[in-house]
Amino acid sequence: MNSSxxxxxxxxxxxxxxxxxxFPANQDxxxxxxxVVREHGAQPHTVGVVDGRVSTAxxxxxxxxxxxxxxxEKVSIRNLPVVVARKQMxxxxxxxxxxxxxxxxxxxxxxxxxxxxxxxxxxxxxFDESADLTELSRCPVTVVCAGPKAILxxxxxxxxxxxxxxxxxxxxxxxxxxxxxxRSNFAVDVRCDTIDEVAGxxxxxxxxxxxxAIVLAVPLPDEAALPFExxxxxxxxxxxxxTAGDLAPHEVTPFLLDAVRNELGDQALVANVELLKQNAAxxxxxxxxxxxxxxxxxx
Ligand code: PSU
Ligand code: MN
Numbered sequence: 295m296n297s298s299x300x301x302x303x304x305x306x307x308x309x310x311x312x313x314x315x316x317f318p319a320n321q322d323x324x325x326x327x328x329x330v331v332r333e334h335g336a337q338p339h340t341v342g343v344v345d346g347r348v349s350t351a352x353x354x355x356x357x358x359x360x361x362x363x364x365x366x367e368k369v370s371i372r373n374l375p376v377v378v379a380r381k382q383m384x385x386x387x388x389x390x391x392x393x394x395x396x397x398x399x400x401x402x403x404x405x406x407x408x409x410x411x412x413x414x415x416x417x418x419x420x421f422d423e424s425a426d427l428t429e430l431s432r433c434p435v436t437v438v439c440a441g442p443k444a445i446l447x448x449x450x451x452x453x454x455x456x457x458x459x460x461x462x463x464x465x466x467x468x469x470x471x472x473x474x475x476x477r478s479n480f481a482v483d484v485r486c487d488t489i490d491e492v493a494g495x496x497x498x499x500x501x502x503x504x505x506x507a508i509v510l511a512v513p514l515p516d517e518a519a520l521p522f523e524x525x526x527x528x529x530x531x532x533x534x535x536x537t538a539g540d541l542a543p544h545e546v547t548p549f550l551l552d553a554v555r556n557e558l559g560d561q562a563l564v565a566n567v568e569l570l571k572q573n574a575a576x577x578x579x580x581x582x583x584x585x586x587x588x589x590x591x592x593x
Contacts (some may be wrong), residue, residue, distance in 0.1 A: 302581035304331045305350070305395035305403040305435075308342035311360040312385035313368050313548045315566065316555070321361040321491040323567055327574045331404070334578030339400055341391045343369060346381030347505030350398040360385055368544050370425045379457065379530040381500065390427035392437065401496075402436050406570045407473035408509065412546055413434035416531050422543050423454065430507040431458035436496055438577035440569040441471035441478070441511040442523045448472055451577040452480040458506065458575035461499070463492060464471060465576060476519035481557065482511060489576075493583045512576055514569050520558060524574075528557045 306327060310322045318366065331338040340352040342360055349356060360366060360383075369377055369384035371393060377384035386394065388408050395403055409424025411460070430437065441462075442451045455462055462470060464482030470552045472478040498509055513519070532538060532553035541549055555562045 295507065296545060300399070301501070302336035302341050302387075302578070303400045303402070304336045304577045304581050305391055305400045306331075306338055306340045306574070307388060307391040307403070307405050308340060308352070308357075308360045309368050309387045310364075310406055310570065311357070312366045313489070314551060314581040315403070315563070317361060319563055319567065321358070323570060324357045324361055327404070327570055327586060330571050330574040331578045334575050334582065336402075336581040338574075339395065339398070341386050341394050343374070343377050343384030343386065343405050345383060346378050348394055350379065350394055350400065355374060366531060368548075370544070371429060372425065377521035385425075387423040387426060388437065388439075392429055392433045392435045396433050396435050396517040400435070402438065402577050402581040402589050404438045404570070404574040406440060406566060406573070408437065408441070409437050409547060410442040410446040410448075411454055413445075413447045413529065415541075415546070416536075416539050417534070420543075422519045422546060424547075427451075427454050427458055427460070430509065431526050432462045432505050434499065436492075436508045436510055436577075436580060437537075438510045438512060438573045438580065442473065443547065443551075444472040444520075444522065445474045445547070445554065448478050448480060453544055455509070455516055459504070460506050461495065461508045463495060463508060463510045465492075465510055467511075467513050469513075471513035473509045474514060474520045474562060474569065475522040475525060476513040476516055478522070486510075489579050489583050492580055493587065496580075496584060503587050510574050510576065510580070512569070518565055520554075520562060524558065525554055528554050562571060
């Protein structure tokens with residue numbers, strides 16, 4: 295590494311803490327995910343809006359607030375200026391986290407599963423497509439995740455990623471992982487077996503000055519993954535319940551994650567936490583590798 299190399303940094307989100315995992319699992323995760331990043335030689339940067347101030351390096355007490363306070367707003371791009379102007383707390387989604395991280399010069403993010411196109415609700419199309427996808431199409435970072443969430447319409451999500459020019463790299467896999475389901479029926483764009491190969495694609499994207507993110511999709515090992523059919527069954531039952539009709543769009547993802555956890559219990563929680571830690575480890579390795587490349591990583 296030359297002396298002007300930037301410090302390897304990995305951005306982490308806060309929506310998974312405030313809305314994705316229950317207390318106290320969120321607190322344990324927040325601590326362990328930062329340790330995982332450090333153990334692999336990178337600096338964790340937990341991103342969130344704290345009383346209207348954007349933080350791209352939340353302190354332990356700020357992280358604690360995201361885990362414990364109720365009523366913290368889930369912040370994507372559309373409501374980011376609102377929570378800042380109103381000096382509110384805002385837990386950032388993938389969309390808001392990558393935008394803020396990129397503005398701070400951070401090029402790698404780790405999360406669990408990205409948002410995508412939702413399934414029909416009460417038998418009707420909802421046109422609910424996560425702003426994660428549009429932001430991934432205009433923010434040149436690398437998001438290390440376990441693919442799109444298994445609760446989504448995976449076929450439509452895969453198509454939209456292709457249309458938006460988001461490169462899906464499979465980490466040692468040809469099949470696109472689907473969050474706590476280790477594999478799906480959909481293919482990745484390219485399989486990489488080493489960090490060096492991934493870094494080569496990231497560097498080429500930057501040399502070409504392409505605006506899109508690269509998604510590095512890491513599968514859970516088969517023994518930790520949940521059966522896809524079982525998750526699909528829970529999701530379709532939840533989406534046909536009357537209460538599903540009353541959800542605001544931003545409530546759908548937490549509602550479905552809760553439904554899967556309620557039905558599958560510990561197995562779902564353990565799988566979710568495992569994949570988050572696994573992704574953080576790979577993101578840190580990638581950040582270290584990228585920081586050591588000449589002319590890469592610095593803005
Ligand atoms: N990964 C997880 N749990 C989560 C999320 C990611 O393991 O809850 C969050 C991310 O913040 C992602 C959001 O951006 O879910 C997607 O929400 P929506 O579909 O409403 O855009
Ligand atoms: Mn949505």
